[in-house]
Amino acid sequence: MSTNTGSTRTGTDWQAWQESWDRQQEVYMPDREERFRVMLDMVEALVGPAPRVLDLACGTGSITARLLARFPKATSTGIDLDPALLAIARGTFEGDDRVTFVEADLKTADWPTRLPHQSYDAVLTATALHWLHSDPLATLYGQVAGLVRHGGVFMNADHMIDDSTPRINAAEREQRHAVMERAQQGGALDWAEWWQVAANDPVLAEPTAKRFEIYGEHADGDMPSAAWHARVLREKGFAEARPVWSSPADTLLLALK
Secondary structure (H helix, E strand, C coil): CHHHHHHHECCCCCHHHHHHHHHHHHHHCEEEEEEEHHHHHHHHHHHHCHHHHHHCCCCCHHHHHHHEEEEHHHHHHECCCHHHHHHHHHHHHHCCCCCCEEEEECCCCCHHHHHHCCCEEEEEEEEEEHHHHHHHHHHHHHHHHHEEEEEEEEEEEEEEECCEEEEEHHHHHHHHHHHHHHHHHHHCCCCCHHHHHHCCCCCHHHHHHHHHHHHHHCCCCCCCCHHHHHHHHHHHCCCCEEEEECCCCCCEEEEEE
């Protein structure tokens, strides 16, 4: 079993890019590691310490990195469409035979056929599906239900907004933006600045340009409530579904097949 420690034949320090991505994400989610910890706690509780995992909309492989650090006998398939983030993921895990990456569009009907396995113990995703609106997200949940084995789990940690509490939401948003501003004043890169650095990197410039051709500027979906996610996941074939962690704006929603 081999692992990648950073630099590859390209001369790029992929581990540094991973850490840079983590720092940028933590500007928006200071509690990011806590949701990952709870996610992996529930993986171990429900499917054990050697799971076959689908890292859905994997980005740089943030979930996969934490999965393998905690469960060395786990395996992971990462799937994403973003060529820049996939370049970082592939560079980071190059030579690790526990990890496979697939480039595919989750809005298409056939993406599950491109995976190396027909079923998974756990399908995990974080801060990635909020760009989908409710109808395509419900369709995706039906596809995910077809990939999770009986007794397996799906978990989504993402922005889930409860519109019934507008004053709470407004106060949380104001406080969160103040925290973000302090982080940026301390030198942390925000989303736009991070992508600007990537666009100026000799290795990532081309995939970053392709990424913006695919996605354009960052745009969010309608971010329904945790109750909506739980209801739709049950409708799509999961036996149980509920939050297992939450902050004022984000939820880790677990569905059990």
